[in-house]
Amino acid sequence: MPVLSDRHRETLRALWPWLPLWLAAALLAIFISGPMPLYSTRTLAVAWDMWSHGQWVVPHLNGAPYSHKVPLLFWMIHAGWFVFGVNDIWPRVLEVIFGAVQLVLAATLARRLFPARPWVARATPWLLLSLSYAFLFGLQIMYEVLLTVWVLGALLSLAPRPGRAAPRWWLFGLCIGFGLLTKGPVMLLHVVFPWLLGPLWSDWARNNRVRWYGFGLLGLLGGCAMLAAWVWPAIHLGGEAYAHQLLFKQTAGRVVEAFDHARPWYWYLTRMPLLLFPLILWPRAWAALVTLRRPLDAGLRFALCWLLPMLLAFSAISGKQAYYFIPELAGTALLVGGALAVLRERRPRLSASAWLGTWPLAIGAFAFAALLLALPALTGVHGFDSHWVVDLARYSRYFAIIYVGIGVLVSLRGRGELRRLAIAGLIGTVAAFGLFVATSWQNYDMRPAARLLGRADAAGQAIVDLGPYAGQYHFLGRLRHPIKRIRPDQLADWAARHPQGLVLTSPETLRPADLHYAQLVHPFRSSWVVIWRARVLVTLRAGGRPPEPLRSTQLYPHGYWRYRGVD
Numbered sequence: 001m002p003v004l005s006d007r008h009r010e011t012l013r014a015l016w017p018w019l020p021l022w023l024a025a026a027l028l029a030i031f032i033s034g035p036m037p038l039y040s041t042r043t044l045a046v047a048w049d050m051w052s053h054g055q056w057v058v059p060h061l062n063g064a065p066y067s068h069k070v071p072l073l074f075w076m077i078h079a080g081w082f083v084f085g086v087n088d089i090w091p092r093v094l095e096v097i098f099g100a101v102q103l104v105l106a107a108t109l110a111r112r113l114f115p116a117r118p119w120v121a122r123a124t125p126w127l128l129l130s131l132s133y134a135f136l137f138g139l140q141i142m143y144e145v146l147l148t149v150w151v152l153g154a155l156l157s158l159a160p161r162p163g164r165a166a167p168r169w170w171l172f173g174l175c176i177g178f179g180l181l182t183k184g185p186v187m188l189l190h191v192v193f194p195w196l197l198g199p200l201w202s203d204w205a206r207n208n209r210v211r212w213y214g215f216g217l218l219g220l221l222g223g224c225a226m227l228a229a230w231v232w233p234a235i236h237l238g239g240e241a242y243a244h245q246l247l248f249k250q251t252a253g254r255v256v257e258a259f260d261h262a263r264p265w266y267w268y269l270t271r272m273p274l275l276l277f278p279l280i281l282w283p284r285a286w287a288a289l290v291t292l293r294r295p296l297d298a299g300l301r302f303a304l305c306w307l308l309p310m311l312l313a314f315s316a317i318s319g320k321q322a323y324y325f326i327p328e329l330a331g332t333a334l335l336v337g338g339a340l341a342v343l344r345e346r347r348p349r350l351s352a353s354a355w356l357g358t359w360p361l362a363i364g365a366f367a368f369a370a371l372l373l374a375l376p377a378l379t380g381v382h383g384f385d386s387h388w389v390v391d392l393a394r395y396s397r398y399f400a401i402i403y404v405g406i407g408v409l410v411s412l413r414g415r416g417e418l419r420r421l422a423i424a425g426l427i428g429t430v431a432a433f434g435l436f437v438a439t440s441w442q443n444y445d446m447r448p449a450a451r452l453l454g455r456a457d458a459a460g461q462a463i464v465d466l467g468p469y470a471g472q473y474h475f476l477g478r479l480r481h482p483i484k485r486i487r488p489d490q491l492a493d494w495a496a497r498h499p500q501g502l503v504l505t506s507p508e509t510l511r512p513a514d515l516h517y518a519q520l521v522h523p524f525r526s527s528w529v530v531i532w533r534a535r536v537l538v539t540l541r542a543g544g545r546p547p548e549p550l551r552s553t554q555l556y557p558h559g560y561w562r563y564r565g566v567d
Helices: 002-015 018-030 039-053 072-084 089-113 118-129 132-137 144-158 169-183 186-196 203-207 209-238 240-255 267-275 283-290 298-316 322-346 359-378 387-392 396-411 417-443 447-458 488-497 512-517 534-541 561-565
Strands: 463-465 502-505 520-524 527-533
Touching: 002 018, 018 089, 018 118, 018 132, 018 417, 039 072, 039 089, 072 089, 072 144, 072 169, 089 118, 089 144, 089 298, 089 322, 118 322, 118 417, 132 267, 132 322, 132 417, 144 169, 144 186, 144 322, 169 186, 169 209, 186 209, 186 298, 186 322, 203 209, 209 240, 267 298, 267 322, 283 322, 298 322, 359 387, 359 396, 359 417, 387 417, 396 417, 417 520, 447 463, 447 502, 447 520, 447 527, 488 534, 502 534, 512 527, 512 534, 527 534
Parallel strands: 463 502
Antiparallel strands: 502 527, 520 527
C-alpha cells in the first residue's frame, strides 16, 4: 500500500503545475464567449439535428444527411445531453477534457520514449501548452483535439514501457478505430508512418519485424472494422447520394483536385510560423535542433519518423487547412523537448547562453504593447481605419498592460526559462482572445438572430437564405426545420407561397431601408446579416415602398457605432 501511495503522489507531482494552469486558462477562455461560427455552431447544429430528429446513426445538418464527418464526437455530445439536457456547456467542457488528456498523453509518450532523459517528459506538456494556435483552436467544438487523443493513444501503444517492450496491439487497433470514427480515414495517415518506420526507432520492431508488421496490420484492419461497423448501416440509412459522398468524395475528393480548401504544395511551410508560435521565436529551440548530431535517441528518431513523412504527405494532398496538422504538434513538442535535453547535456555552455534566451519574445511583447497603447490614436489613419481597429481600440490600452508584464516575464534570466515562456505564451493567448471577445464578439454573435428565427420556426414560418448557410442558427435557435437556400430570382415565387416567411440576406454594406424595414440586423465578420419578411423584401426589390412596419427594426448590438454611418 505505501508503494502504491508513493506512485500516486509521484503521478500528481508530474502533473503539477502545468495541468491545473492549463485547465484554468482553457475553462476561462472557452466560456467568455458563445459558440464560435462557423466551426462550433456547425458542429452543434449537426448534433442538434441528429438529437431533435432521432437520427442516431447518420449525421444530419439542416435536415439532410451530412457526409463531411463521422459520428463519434456527436455521440459523445449526445451522451452528455442525455444526462444534463441539451446545452452548450457540456460540448465545451468536452473540448477542455480532450485538451487535458492530450497533454497527459504527450507527457506519457515522452516518458516512454526518453527513459534516460526524464526532463523531456517534464518539458513536453509545457512546450505543447505554449502553442497559441493549438490553444485557440482547442476552444472550437471541433474534431481535431479528440482526433489528437486517439492519435497519441495509438502511438503510445507502440512505444515500449518499463517491463514490456512489445506493443499493445489491441489498444493500437482500438485507438485507430475511435480515430476513424472521429475524423475518418485521415486517422490512418496520422499513425501509419511511425508504424511503417518502426525499425528505425524501436528495438523491438527491429528484432521482431514479422510480428511488428503482422500484428500492426491486424490492428489497422481491426480499426477499419470498427469504422465499417458504422459505415454499413449508415450508407443504407443515408441513401445513395450520401453513400457516394461519404465513400468517395470526402476522401478521394480532398486528396486530388480538392473540392474544398485546395492549396499549393508549399502552403504548410508558410503556416509553420503560425502553428509553432511562440516557439518559433525562441533561439534556444532552434540551436537545439540545428546542433543535433547522430546517434539520436529513440524518441528523437520516433519524432522525425512521424513529422517529416506527415509534412510531405500533407503537402502532397490537395486539400489543406492549418488545423489538419494539430495532432503533429505533440510530435513537435517531443522533438523540441528531446533536442533541448541533448543540448543541455552535450553543450551546457551553449544551453546557458543568454543570447539564445527568450529576448525576441520580450521585444515582441513590448512592441505589441506599444501598438495597443497607440491604437486609439491611430484609428482613422490609412491602414488603421477598418471597423476591426476601431473596435479593438476601445480597450486596447488596458490589455497593453498585460503584454508589458509578459515582456518583463520573458526578459528574466536563470532557471525556469521554458516555464516562463510557456506561461507567457498561455497568458498572452488568453489575453488576445479576451481582447477579441471584449471588442469584436458582436461580429460573431449569432444568438439574437437565432432567437428570432427560433420563434419563427416554432410558429411554423418558413425560412430561406439567399446566401450560403452552414447551420449557424440551428442549435442556438433550436430550429427543427431546414433553412432552405434559394436564388434571388426565385424570391418572388417563394414569397407568394410563403407570405409570412422570413428571408436571410448577407449584404456587404447596409442601406437606410435595411434599418427601417427589416426585422433584425446584426454584423457578421465584415458584412451583415439582415432578416426580412418575404413580402417586404420583394416589394423593396421591385422598387416599391412597403407599408410602415409596426415595430422598429431590432439592431444588435444596441447603439453600435457602425449603424450611425448608414446613409
